[in-house]
Structures are given as structure tokens and as C-alpha cells.
Amino acid sequence: MKLLSAHRAPNPRRVLMFIAEKGITGIEVSNVDLNAGAHRTPEFLAKSPLAKVPALELDDGRVLTETRAICTYLEGLHPEPNLLGADATERAFIEMADRRVEMTLLLQIANAIRHTHPGLAALEQPQFADFGASQAQKLRATAAVFDQLLQQQEWMAGQRFTIADITAFCALEFARGLMKFVPGEAGLHALQAWRDKVQARPAAKAV
Numbered sequence: 001m002k003l004l005s006a007h008r009a010p011n012p013r014r015v016l017m018f019i020a021e022k023g024i025t026g027i028e029v030s031n032v033d034l035n036a037g038a039h040r041t042p043e044f045l046a047k048s049p050l051a052k053v054p055a056l057e058l059d060d061g062r063v064l065t066e067t068r069a070i071c072t073y074l075e076g077l078h079p080e081p082n083l084l085g086a087d088a089t090e091r092a093f094i095e096m097a098d099r100r101v102e103m104t105l106l107l108q109i110a111n112a113i114r115h116t117h118p119g120l121a122a123l124e125q126p127q128f129a130d131f132g133a134s135q136a137q138k139l140r141a142t143a144a145v146f147d148q149l150l151q152q153q154e155w156m157a158g159q160r161f162t163i164a165d166i167t168a169f170c171a172l173e174f175a176r177g178l179m180k181f182v183p184g185e186a187g188l189h190a191l192q193a194w195r196d197k198v199q200a201r202p203a204a205k206a207v
Contacts, residue, residue, distance in 0.1 A: 002028040002057040003070075004047065009034070010106060010174040011067045012054040013207055017166050018071045020203035022078045027056075035122055068098070071163055083163045097157035097164035104142045106171035112136040113178045136179065140186060147188040155194075161201075169198045 003019075005012035019027060032038045032053050039051045047063045048055040056064040056073070064070050075084045085091030114124040115132030146156070146168065156164035172195055175181040184192035198204055 001026070001059060002030055004032050004044075004053055004055040004057065005029050006032050006034050006039075006053045008174075008177070009053060010110065010170045011052075013170045013173070014067050014163075014166050015054045015056075015070050016207040017170065017203050018074065018083065018163065020206045021083060021161075021166070021201075022074065022081060024074060024078055037122075068102075068163075083161075083166070085162075094157045094162045094164060097162070098167050101146075101156060101164055101168045101171065105139070105146065105168060106174075108135045108139040108142060109171050109175045109179065109181075112139060113174065117178050119178075139175070139179075139181070143181075143183060143186065143188055143191060147183065147191040150190040150194045161198075165194075165198055169195065169204065 003012075003015065005016065016029070032044065034053070038044060039048070039053060045051060047057065048065045050065070052065060054065070054067060054070060056070045058064065064073055072084065075082070085094045112132045112135040114120050115127045116129055116136070121127055149156070153159065155161050156168050172181070172183065172191075182192070183189075183195060
């Protein structure tokens with residue numbers, strides 16, 4: 001298999017960290033130069049029509065896109081360590097937690113960066129600076145909600161590390177690098193302690 005990835009982008013990093021957590025080997029990783037427009041070439045669009053990374057090329061030639069779909073496929077091939085849920089109930093609650101993170105924290109960070117950072121102007125045309133600024137403001141309120149959650153439980157989905165933690169960590173690392181957002185500096189100490197705990201995991205250091 002071959003993973004079409006992109007250096008520093010949060011969604012490819014989610015898949016790479018998922019792979020690292022599971023100790024999966026044998027997947028070739030090919031970086032797509034987004035700034036050069038490599039994701040908009042006819043060759044790439046034939047694999048990922050929405051011009052998005054990551055994309056996983058299977059051995060039979062088919063291509064999986066969408067981060068969660070790729071991770072679901074890989075979990076099916078490599079069930080342990082389990083990151084998506086061991087039974088129907090746990091799978092549902094982990095997916096709920098992951099979607100909450102993805103559709104709030106990650107989306108707000110991505111929108112803020114894509115619409116305000118000059119380095120991403122080539123990828124987001126036109127940029128709407130006011131929209132980006134509003135997303136950055138919403139991010140701080142959303143981060144406070146997750147800080148409160150982590151005052152009550154150890155991990156994003158409950159009592160163990162799951163894909164929801166991978167999604168949240170990659171989102172916050174994207175914000176730390178390009179928005180200089182650090183939870184502890186905003187008084188969100190539970191979120192900061194959780195982030196530091198995830199950062200200490202070997203998989204986080206590997207991607």
C-alpha cells in the first residue's frame with residue numbers, strides 16, 4: 001500500500017500517527033507538495049477527486065480517501081492495539097468523541113489558518129480574513145470546553161487512548177505551529193497536561 005501524505009498537514013498526520021500507534025509497517029509514504037499544486041494535477045485528481053490528502057492506494061489499485069475511512073480500514077487489518085472501539089457501544093462513543101473534535105477543534109483551527117496565514121494563501125483563494133479571525137476566536141471557546149472535559153476524564157473519549165486523542169493532538173499541534181496557540185498559556189491547564197501526555201507517546205514523536 002501507498003499513503004499519499006503531506007508534510008505538516010493535520011489530516012495526513014492523523015493517519016501517520018494512527019499507523020505508528022499500531023506499529024504497522026510496509027506502507028510506502030509519498031509526500032504531495034501542496035504548495036506546488038501537486039494535489040491538483042490530473043494524475044492526483046484521478047485518485048482523490050476533491051484534491052485532498054491523505055489518500056491510501058490499496059494493493060488492488062483502489063484508493064481510499066478521508067482520514068477516518070483510512071483508519072477504519074487499517075484497524076480492520078490490524079485490530080490491535082484497538083483505537084476505534086472494542087464493541088458496538090464503545091465504537092459509537094469513540095466515534096462521537098472523534099467527530100466532536102474533528103468538526104469543532106480541528107475545523108476551526110484549519111479555517112483560521114487557511115484564511116489568515118499568508119503561507120497558505122496559495123491553497124485558499126480567496127482568503128477571508130474576518131472569517132479566519134472569527135474561527136480563531138471560536139477555537140478558544142471550544143478549547144475551553146475540552147479543557148473542562150479533561151478535568152473529568154483522562155482521555156478524549158473516556159478512560160483510554162483512542163483515535164479521538166490522535167485527532168485532537170494533531171489539531172492542537174497544527175495550531176501551535178501556525179497560530180502559536182498553547183493551551184497552558186490560555187489558562188487551559190487540563191488540556192495542556194493532556195497534550196503533553198500525548199506528546200510523550202512514541203507515536204507522537206515519530207510523525
